[in-house]
Amino acid sequence: MFVDQLKNKIAALSYGGQARNLLKVVLGEIQQKAAFKEVSDQQCHSMVKKMIKANEDNIKLLDDGDRRKEEYHRENVILSSLLPQYWSEQDIRNWIQDEKIDVNAFPNEGAVIGQCMSKLKGEPVEGGMVKKIISEMRADG
16 A cells, blocks of 8 residues: 555656655655565655654764755655554543553553553654654653
């Protein structure tokens, strides 16, 4: 599904444009991985996140006046558009409250995170964000 959407986006863009070329690189990365085994949408999202992270790392290494910084920022905007809209921190907090999950009733943080992530399976949430929120909620008592 992700690959089909990516191909449609590529087809809709003009030849030679930065966005089209970048999306073709993403598609090539996915196709290379898919040559050996089936690639899920979540794995595709993970690959895009890695590309964004690599760009962010490169930005940190460049001097302030370097024009490549702006190029990396533009690429990250394009790459981010490929990812699903993840739940916000407040959405996750509200969900925990709505589900009446007592984060302090569990013996440790890992048990709470595991419980939440199993219930959230298939939802657009990032495990790191769930962990951060649960840590904060447990610290607040």
